[in-house]
Amino acid sequence: MLVAVRSAGALHRLLDVLPAFDGDSRVVTRFTLVPGSRFDVDALSALDRAGARTLPWEEALRGAHDLILAASPKGELRRLSGPRALLPHGAGFNKTITDDGSAGVPSGLDPHYLLADGGPWAGLHALAHEEQVSRLERTSPVAARHAAVVGDPTLDRLLASAPRREDFRDALETGPRRLIVLTSTWGPESLVSRRPGLAADLSGLLPYDSFQLALVLHPNEHSDTGLFDLSRRLAPALSAGLVLSRPHEEWAALLIAADAVITDHGSTALYAAALGRPVIDAYDGGHELIPDSPMARLLAASPGLPAAPELPDALRAALAVDTRTLAAGAFSRQGQALTRLRHHLYRLLGLTPPPGPVRTRAFPRPSTAPRRPSAFAVRTEVSGERITVQRFPAHTREHVHHLAAEHPTAGQREAQSASVLWRRAQDTAAHPHSTAWTVWTAGGWTAHALAESPACRTAVAVLTPRRCLLRHRAAGLFSLRLEPHRDAGRVSYADPAAVASAVHAWLGTGASHAPPVSLLCDTGAITVRVHLETAVADDLDYEL
Incomplete structure (x- = not known):
């Protein structure tokens, strides 16, 4: 054969x-x-x-x-x-x-x-x-x-893989966020040709802790452009956390993991519709779409997206459309x-088939690791002991409260301008062949960060998903204990860096900071409780 x-x-x-x-x-x-x-x-x-x-x-x-x-x-x-x-x-x-x-x-x-x-x-x-x-x-x-x-x-492979939705979302680090997948065909009428900046525009508008963005490109676009140029063109969105799928099989895992799909006239969206995913029409028209084809009927019934700021309204409208019924005309x-x-x-x-049933293979777990942003523009709203946090990429045009950056991965400009600096503890297994190495303690690094960065008001050492040491320039030292969000037997963790920005905003209100204090932090998809306590020795001496 x-x-x-x-x-x-x-x-x-x-x-x-x-x-x-x-x-x-x-x-x-x-x-x-x-x-x-x-x-x-x-x-x-x-x-x-x-x-x-x-x-x-x-x-x-x-x-x-x-x-x-x-x-x-x-x-x-x-x-x-x-x-x-x-x-x-x-x-x-x-x-x-x-x-x-x-x-x-x-x-x-x-x-x-x-x-x-x-x-x-x-x-x-x-x-x-x-x-x-x-x-x-x-x-x-x-x-x-x-x-x-x-x-x-x-x-059939997509339907057989649908039970792996949570596994795929875990691989993508989606968590409780809503995953929005953009799909683009190839050619002059494609989404990436007509609206090349849409992914970056959406990443600048959608709060990072509420939404995750991914892009599925037709394999012809991968072949024609190449990964090097694709990465360069999409750099602002990729640095903000956009997941760019590999052209073979991974696209299917993203559709299964998705909460909604934004599409042009490419037929990938029909597969999303067959899975019951809400579909949003971002096709600007042209000569390629065949009238009264299954894709044309799907787009006609789906809400449009004239501009990125209109996505919330389009998402609400898309939820009311029965996409499975529309996809039935293609499958x-x-x-x-x-x-x-x-x-x-x-x-x-001219042969007799082998006996027994033929097996449909499920799609594999996605392997593309999303890039975690190293700097955020942060909007906060403090209401008593409840703080709402929305984080955007540093390039956003949204009105924000402060800039937060990760040490040492953020760029020099962001690190020097940040009001909040955070650093995550590293696994000592990262030095398997070293005979000796030097590390900061959490207490030592937070003091060093404030001394070396005049713009910084708060330095945070993230020790574990549930523990942080926070040093505020005026309010002093605190140990933070983060409670996870629990709902229907599932446990979700907020990013400690987002919680740190919430506490930073609360400390800046002039309220009484005498520990212990219990705060509620709304970080987009979930709400978590954080306890501020007097800094304890174990946290101060924790090796980063």
Whole structure:
């Protein structure tokens, strides 16, 4: 069996199909890269990561194959010899590409690509929904004779992975925050092309302790731009904590972990809708979206996002939309895709399928670690012994109370301007091969920080998630004890650095600071209680 790929995105789709052959030693799989796509840059490295064995294109042309799997009919595929099975490149057929094939027809349903010498190019055209067969019959009746509705193996993987939602959120360090995922297709009408600053704008508006942002890009955008330039372009948002997903599999974990999705006209959002996630329309219009396609109907029913400040209203409106019903027009036979594909693919091979059920693999735990900001612009509101804290990236234009920065990771400008400096205790296991090293005590470092930083009013040593030592320039030394937030059997911890900013604001009100004092801190998603006590020796001597 030859798996013919033109891009990393096509390869990822086909990898979701190959478990249909699990356990069968009769089927030997080889991969080849079909020339002609500008998005083939990452395909070979993706094949290498998959551990695949490849055939050079010229060698693939010389031999006959028992089965050829492809996720795109474009390019020189028709030169390959053997029965062909064609699978969709994404969820549904929602886009037409200007100057590529027949005008106004998505390439996956375009007779320009699906017919060869007047006959059907593929012996199997595997589709996800009966509506797609009807559309294919209108554009290419000859090709439609070989169409079969099998469902969508990628959606089945998403549904099988849905029980891992909390595990995925733990890996992303989302906690009790709301995860907002931006999804972008590729090309001139994509979100990242039309609204390249949206992620940075949202990160500057949304409180860090209430929201987490992530971005899912089409694999073609990864291939065309490259990680180096993507990281440079997205630097302000990435430094504020934006999670940029890897192009293979991690995007799916982010959709499962998401609380809402902001999208252009790319079909990734249909998968989010099938999971029941609220969808917000950030597509500015154009010529690519096929009218009355599943994606067009989803966007028509979803609230729009004309500008970043309107996100709260759009989120409220999106919660009232039944996205699962809208996605049903793109997916049928849910949970059956691999079983149905196995039947059809083995028919083309002329073999009897192995006995027993075929297993749908869950998506793996995401491995991209979110970047934790090292400086925050902090807005506070003090009402007696209750303090509300909202933290934003340092580049925000929001009105704030003070700047807080982490030592030693914050930039020099932020560290010199910060009213609050904090430092987290390090694990001594970080020096496994050292014969000697020197560390600060919490008491020593907080005194040093105030002495070396004239702008600093409060220095905080974060000892554990529940203990801090705080030294205020006027009010003196305190040990802080943080209680976690408990709700329905779950325990959530506030970032001690956020609590430190709350205490700093309270100390600046001129209220009586004689310990012990108990304060309530609203840090966005959760409220925690913090106890201020006279500094104890164990905290003063705690080694950082």
